[in-house]
Amino acid sequence: MLLGLVLALAGCGRAAAQLPKNANEASDREHFLQHEGRERRYLVHAPAGWDGKSPLPVVLAFHGGGGRAELQRTQSGLNATSDRHKFIVVYPDGTGRSVKRLLRREEVDVLTWNAGRCCGSAVKENVDDVGFIRALLDALPKQYAVDTNRIYATGMSNGAMMAHRVGVELADRIAAIAPVAGAIMIDGPEPVRPVPILYFHGLKDPSAKYEGGPGRLDKTVHRSVAETIAWWVRANHCESQSVETRKETDCIVERYEPAGAGGAPVVLVKLPEGGHTWPGGVDVTKHLGTGPLIATVSANEMMWEFFSKHPLHDGKPPASRPGKP
Numbered sequence: 001m002l003l004g005l006v007l008a009l010a011g012c013g014r015a016a017a018q019l020p021k022n023a024n025e026a027s028d029r030e031h032f033l034q035h036e037g038r039e040r041r042y043l044v045h046a047p048a049g050w051d052g053k054s055p056l057p058v059v060l061a062f063h064g065g066g067g068r069a070e071l072q073r074t075q076s077g078l079n080a081t082s083d084r085h086k087f088i089v090v091y092p093d094g095t096g097r098s099v100k101r102l103l104r105r106e107e108v109d110v111l112t113w114n115a116g117r118c119c120g121s122a123v124k125e126n127v128d129d130v131g132f133i134r135a136l137l138d139a140l141p142k143q144y145a146v147d148t149n150r151i152y153a154t155g156m157s158n159g160a161m162m163a164h165r166v167g168v169e170l171a172d173r174i175a176a177i178a179p180v181a182g183a184i185m186i187d188g189p190e191p192v193r194p195v196p197i198l199y200f201h202g203l204k205d206p207s208a209k210y211e212g213g214p215g216r217l218d219k220t221v222h223r224s225v226a227e228t229i230a231w232w233v234r235a236n237h238c239e240s241q242s243v244e245t246r247k248e249t250d251c252i253v254e255r256y257e258p259a260g261a262g263g264a265p266v267v268l269v270k271l272p273e274g275g276h277t278w279p280g281g282v283d284v285t286k287h288l289g290t291g292p293l294i295a296t297v298s299a300n301e302m303m304w305e306f307f308s309k310h311p312l313h314d315g316k317p318p319a320s321r322p323g324k325p
Contacts, residue, residue, distance in 0.1 A: 024048060024079045033139055035132045042092040042136060043069040046144065048083045057087040057150035058140065059307070060133065060166070060174075062094075062159030064182075065112045065119040069093050075156060075284045081300040085308075088144060092136060094158075095127050096120065115161030116185035118220045129162065130169045137173055152307045154178040154299075156278055157208060161185045164228075167195045168235075175312040176264075178303035181208050181276050183223035184231055194236040194264035196310040200299050201225045202274025204291045210270075216289075229256070229268055237263035250296045251279075267306065271297065 028045045050056065059082070063072035069091035073079060082089045094111040112120035114127045122129060140146055153174050155163040160182025167177035168184075171191035178198040201208075206216040212224030223231075233240060233256050242254040250273060256266040269279075275291015277283055280298035 022079070024083055025073065028073075028079070031139075031143065033132075033135055035135050036128050038095060038127075040093065040095075040132050040136075041069070042090055043073065044140075044144065045073070045079045045082055045089040045091075047086045047088070050086065053145055055145045055147040057147050057152065057307070058090060059087055059304075060090050060092065060151070060153040060155075060163075062092065062113060062153070062155030062162040063111070064156040064160075065094075065158035066096075066110050067156075067159075068109065068111050071284060072156060072159065074282055075278050076154075076281050076300065077278075078154075078300055081304060085304050087150075087304070088146065090136070090140065092133065094129065094162075095122050095125075113155075113158050113162040113165075115158060115165050115182075116187075118161055118185050118222075119158040119218075130166060133166050134170060134173070137170075148173075149312045150175055150307070151312070152176050152178070152303075154180065154303055155182065156180050157182045157276065167191065167197065171195050173312070176307050176310040178299070178306060180278055180299055181205055183208065183212070183225065183228040185223065190235040194258070194262065196264040196266075196306070197232050197236070198267045198269065198303055198306040199225075199228065199232075200269045200271065200274075200279055200302075202271040202276065202291060202294070204273060205276045206289065206291055207276040225268070225270075229266060232266045236266050238266050242268075248297075250274075250294050264310075269297070269299075269302065 028043050031042050032039050061072050061076060061078055072091050078089045094113045096109050096111040112122040114122035114129045151174055153163040153166050160179030163177045163179045164184040165186055167174050168191045171193050176196040180200045201210055203210045208215055208222050210225050212222050214221055237259050238256040239259050243257045244255040246253050252270040254268045271294050273292055274294045277293035278299060279294045283293040
């Protein structure tokens with residue numbers, strides 16, 4: 001199993017739900033739906049000051065292996081970004097089992113995503129997580145006023161892998177993706193349409209190594225960043241060489257442009273000193289030796305700028321009817 005089992009045993013499983021709430025978490029709502037005979041859970045953050053009627057974009061934010069919705073919320077800080085830029089954030093939970101923590105007798109949940117070749121019981125039990133997200137996207141417009149032309153996905157580690165997967169398999173609904181510290185773990189087929197991707201990865205990541213191979217804390221064999229970029233460059237019909245490489249504060253940005261009409265950009269943000277962490281977020285795994293967090297780079301601001309340029313369709317279809325936020 002990926003980093004997840006260690007995270008859960010170290011206290012980042014159920015304990016995450018007990019983290020102190022910030023002001024912008026107080027109004028978050030918990031939802032459930034039935035899928036594959038399981039009760040599936042997700043948290044929704046609606047931005048402060050929203051009237052509940054004007055349709056808003058949605059960002060799906062997938063937690064890492066062994067985490068849960070609350071941990072992803074804390075780690076990413078996406079609630080504050082949502083409040084600034086006025087979009088809805090959805091934090092779904094993966095599936096898993098309760099296990100006893102090594103140093104305490106209490107039980108914690110080890111939640112993972114079936115992202116293809118990773119991770120944990122979600123893969124072993126072949127959980128239909130893509131089907132769950134499809135069902136969630138069906139349910140969400142009945143609960144909130146959603147701009148269905150602007151639904152995006154991001155995630156950390158195993159959650160990043162899941163963002164890759166829904167980008168491929170739900171390309172008719174997901175407008176663009178921005179995975180953080182996790183390679184693509186499916187082999188195909190390619191998406192039904194090119195999907196814009198902004199991908200963050202630290203060169204000093206010990207858990208999902210930049211060069212690929214087994215991570216420090218698990219036996220999962222990860223694709224390299226180069227292989228992942230090549231996969232998306234091919235799927236998005238891009239030129240094989242980056243047309244723009246610029247060095248910024250603590251990161252290097254490489255952009256691959258479409259070779260012709262109908263393609264989509266592939267953008268890689270390399271963090272030379274970055275570890276298995278969320279750039280500009282909160283380091284929730286420092287005690288596990290997951291490497292440095294780059295505070296000077298805001299993954300949230302970069303991904304929102306990217307997302308805002310890439311709706312699903314150029315000709316915007318009708319948004320959902322307002323729901324009850």
